[in-house]
Amino acid sequence: MGIAEMIETIVKIGFIIGLTIGFFAPMLAWVERKQSAVMQDRIGANRADFFGFTVIGLLHSLADAIKLIFKEDFIPRGAERALHTLAPVIAVIPSLIAFAVIPFGGKYTLWGHEVNLVIADLDVGVLYVFAISSLATYGVVIAGWASNNNWSLLGGLRASAQMFSYEVAMGLTVIGLIMFYQSLSMVDIVAKQDNFFHWGIIWHWPAFVLFLACAVAENKRVPFDAPEAEAELVAGYFTEYSGMKFVMFWTAEFIEMVTIAGLCVALFFGGHHVPFITDAELAGGFSFLGPNVSNLVAMLIGVGVFIFKLVALLILQMTIRWTMPRFRYDQIMKLGWKMILPLSLTWIFIVGVGILTGVMPSP
Amino acid sequence: MAITVKKVDRNVTMTLWERSYIPEMTRGMIITMKHFVVNLAGLALEVVGGKRHRKIMTIYYPEENPVIPPAYRGRPALVRAENGQEKCVACGLCEVACPPRCISIVGGERENGERYPVSYTLDGSRCIFCGLCEEACPKEAIVMSHDWKNLCEHDRSKMIYDKETLLYPERNLKKRLNVIREKYFNAKLYHKPSEKD
Numbered sequence: 001m002g003i004a005e006m007i008e009t010i011v012k013i014g015f016i017i018g019l020t021i022g023f024f025a026p027m028l029a030w031v032e033r034k035q036s037a038v039m040q041d042r043i044g045a046n047r048a049d050f051f052g053f054t055v056i057g058l059l060h061s062l063a064d065a066i067k068l069i070f071k072e073d074f075i076p077r078g079a080e081r082a083l084h085t086l087a088p089v090i091a092v093i094p095s096l097i098a099f100a101v102i103p104f105g106g107k108y109t110l111w112g113h114e115v116n117l118v119i120a121d122l123d124v125g126v127l128y129v130f131a132i133s134s135l136a137t138y139g140v141v142i143a144g145w146a147s148n149n150n151w152s153l154l155g156g157l158r159a160s161a162q163m164f165s166y167e168v169a170m171g172l173t174v175i176g177l178i179m180f181y182q183s184l185s186m187v188d189i190v191a192k193q194d195n196f197f198h199w200g201i202i203w204h205w206p207a208f209v210l211f212l213a214c215a216v217a218e219n220k221r222v223p224f225d226a227p228e229a230e231a232e233l234v235a236g237y238f239t240e241y242s243g244m245k246f247v248m249f250w251t252a253e254f255i256e257m258v259t260i261a262g263l264c265v266a267l268f269f270g271g272h273h274v275p276f277i278t279d280a281e282l283a284g285g286f287s288f289l290g291p292n293v294s295n296l297v298a299m300l301i302g303v304g305v306f307i308f309k310l311v312a313l314l315i316l317q318m319t320i321r322w323t324m325p326r327f328r329y330d331q332i333m334k335l336g337w338k339m340i341l342p343l344s345l346t347w348i349f350i351v352g353v354g355i356l357t358g359v360m361p362s363p
Numbered sequence: 364m365a366i367t368v369k370k371v372d373r374n375v376t377m378t379l380w381e382r383s384y385i386p387e388m389t390r391g392m393i394i395t396m397k398h399f400v401v402n403l404a405g406l407a408l409e410v411v412g413g414k415r416h417r418k419i420m421t422i423y424y425p426e427e428n429p430v431i432p433p434a435y436r437g438r439p440a441l442v443r444a445e446n447g448q449e450k451c452v453a454c455g456l457c458e459v460a461c462p463p464r465c466i467s468i469v470g471g472e473r474e475n476g477e478r479y480p481v482s483y484t485l486d487g488s489r490c491i492f493c494g495l496c497e498e499a500c501p502k503e504a505i506v507m508s509h510d511w512k513n514l515c516e517h518d519r520s521k522m523i524y525d526k527e528t529l530l531y532p533e534r535n536l537k538k539r540l541n542v543i544r545e546k547y548f549n550a551k552l553y554h555k556p557s558e559k560d
Contacts, residue, residue: 040398323391
């Protein structure tokens, strides 16, 4: 690996970490407060001010961070100290590294150097995502067990059962898509969605609905938040967490939201592609700026479009979270095993028949 | 009065369309999104235009004050007549009517033979803002004012109001006075015991 590639990778990692932890995590904390408030005919948090400037409540995230940094880091008596400390880290890491294979742009040639806007162009990108997302279960289960608290343990148990069930269904919802694009690489899948009529959402919208349901269930957010059900289990698996460890669980949740949105964008919404405009046409439109600058402009537009789609899907997830009531625990399991799993198997069959008969032209 | 009961059918059988969850979920999300968009547009217009166009009823309290309706019962106040003297004649009816017994009056007589309260003490920490003193008063001398701010104290001894604190000029209490005239002296509104009761 040359120096240039090393620098390029570090810049890309920095960009993704900045985007998820630096931008989306605090912004989503703000959006969660504000969107829910406006949706429910309220105003929402707007009192934290900095020399009289409230900035529509944006400073609440900052104030929260300052408050939580100085809070006591409490470990309950009888808890497994090492695992109790390790659990939030295990929860946060998989959600971050799953983003490594999600392309946030295409391939561009800038001043003779080829830039591929994905941290790791893995041939088995989709499999990698599922492998990593199953690791996230450990953080939750360990947190539930190590806290020496009945609520936590119950939350951890529920989380393990729920995440295990929905992982099966989630993997199967994407099989149809993999058959359609004939590739496991995220970069390939995105590249094949250059034409608007090959977008995943056009051909695979039932898979999108099922995938989003499974992804939200994996993320343990409402309506699938039985593991942390505040009305039943206090706060579920993170009952005994305080201070920055508590923040880490929340950050993990928010980053996972971003990852889910990124996955949906890459698999179903054509990644960085602008509808009806191919990459070549986009770069060609700015050809009067010279080949390098036009590629750069196309790259920036691509990343902007990706982030736009990401934000739209995040708003969709937030809307789901603030509209749906929580499922009962048996309903969650029933939905996972008896509804989504057979439906996704049926969808695989339909896609198979469609590809064989030529109704669904594979790009 | 008969209480109307809305009967809810708890054995609703849902159609297949409703049980398939996704359409009904989408409908719910459209409702919440509609609220979101309408309220957001209203908030944006408020920032630009300054006028309130939204369904949000929240009042930014210390900066804004709620609109007090005329029939509001705030802290009781003694009416100071035009001549500068209190209307109260120290008859003690309010003292008797007061359920938590927060009023204590020491009556006296002026040189011209009129009775007046030498001291009129109202314990704000005990007052329940029921308005019975106002109802009992034959002279319209005590009314519930629209005073609702800063009634709380850390020290209960600061909440015992003396006569000078309670005295309000009559023109400040016009709204409430009109209300009680309507309420207690208007034959139409006066509560007539019927056979039903």
